[in-house]
Amino acid sequence: MSAPKLADGDVIWTCNVEAVSTFLAVQTQWRTVATMLGVTPTGLDYAAVEAGLRLAGREVxxxxxxxxxxxxSGAIRGSLEDKG
Known part of the structure; x- marks a missing residue:
């Protein structure tokens, strides 16, 4: 599997390519909650992630x-840090 292309030029270590490309394939499938800080992600919607990966023909x-x-988990922490 080739490394995902990142717009900012970051490099992905070979040992992480599978996980990062899998995450990027379903990166839009977040569950969110509205708070006083705005819309905050609570985690991936695992049912939607499973469906998206299945439809993409990916076995994980x-x-x-x-x-x-x-x-x-890191994306959620990063999102929370950005808000506060």
Whole structure:
């Protein structure tokens, strides 16, 4: 699998390409909640993620899924840091 192309020129280590490309394939599938800080992501909508990956013909190993969840957690933390 080739590395995802990132607009800002960041490099993805080879060992992370599978997880990052899987995350990027479903990066729009967030559950959100409206708060006083605005709309805040609470996590990926796993049913929508599963459907999106299935429709894309992608099989995800348990190890890659765990990596995707770590990326998800970091994205949530980053989003919260941006707000406050």
């Amino acid at each position: 190993s348990p190890e890659t899924w765990a990596d995707v969840q770590r990326i998800e």
